[in-house]
Amino acid sequence: MRIVALCLTLLLPWAVQAEPWKVVGDEQFAPYSFVTIEDDQPRGLDVELVEAVMQEAKIPYSLRLYPWERVKRMIDRSEVAMAFQFAGTPERMQQYELAGPIRTGSTVFMTSRKTALNDWDKLDDLSLFTIGQVRGYAYQSDFDKAELSRDTSAQNPRQLVSMLLAGRIDVIVGDRVQLMYFVREQRAEQSVRILPKPLVEMPRYVAFAKGDSARAKQFSAALERLRQAGTLETIYSRWH
Template sequence: MNPARRRMVGGFFIGLCAPAVLRAGQERWRLYAMEDFPPYSYMSGGRFQGIDVDILDRAAGALGVGLDYVALPWRRAILAFDNSPEDGLFQLTPTAERARKWRMVGPIRDTVIVAVTRVGAPFARGVRLEGLRGLRVGVVRGFTYFEAFDRADHFVREVSPDERVSLRKLVLGRVDVVLMGRANARHVIGGLGMDQALRVLPVPLFREGRYLAFHRNPVGLDRGRRLQRELERLHAGGTVSAILRRYGEDDDAG
């Protein structure tokens, strides 16, 4: 079993390392993440797993570091990270403000942002940012999508606590489109049984890397430097692409 595997969900640790692989005095890092965010991080079979978790586990294993994951609602995860100077936070959209404030590490992988619409809605293959003019757009409270979208004011944002609520609003006609990561959209729509009602537009609106952050203090800067080196090695060696393919998301890898 990977020595980096130990899980923590909702504030409670789930120890999954066999005693033989846990070394006395092993360096451990605590990382905050969004809970229930398939296929990137989610609970299944008593384990916190997913694309991002697998990538980070591989990088941490190469460093000889154990990872303790804390899965929380996104806004709580950010708040917990803000108050934990030695810890990390991942699945972050990069912004200039975050780069100034935190040591951003990555990308872990790319996210492809797409529009989800009702079947039969008057959209062809995709929608551009300008094409959202006058529409009601479903977003998640506390999410950063990409900077041009976050600054735009030519559409109405309909904020929801999570993407499941956004998609239910879409089915009910309370919003016109929902913005989501493509891989996450496929999983959530399938899980809700909405495949016949909703359509993921095939042409992406935007593609951008997702990052992990540490604080800009000696501990965070050192951890960021070491993790950055291993992530770059995993990308260059094809490991990240292989993990994405294992989850059926190879088209999101480049």
């Protein structure tokens, strides 16, 4: 019995390491992560980036996409090993072990052509307008804390764009590529305007539970190898 116990003890670290990582992301973050109606499979730029890193690290994994609020609950409760894609704000860095960034996106303000707002300099310049944003999203620290009129009823960016096009909101905030993806989906390019000044160039990370630095370092090392090899740039080019 003591020999069996010793063998199990020696095998335990290997068994833990070999257990597949449960990886989750946002199901409504096209073109970065989304689920196709046809085959219910995760697709998108960030999905391909994460899968490439996991394969480079030779880590067994399962990857599924869920509504963003559920993604955050799952990582907060340690129900999964890793979640993506988190904005690189100081608040997020305090909450999680962040690895990356896997990419950087431009966060912008979008209005309809009818809205009397051509640009902004200070956040106060937006105080006369109601700004639509997705519930639970972090955008940029100063903006997130600013006393502005906000509508947080949108559950995802697609819904946010629909609200703007329907005239239910004055201004929306989000990733430039993503907002334009949903605008083009509705063939409404001529109905919207992106303000020239972006809110922030925001790096996007994968998140691990606070204290799980071993997994974070393992992911980061594989990510850097792919960056040096030019593999990440090849994936980016397929989506831009």
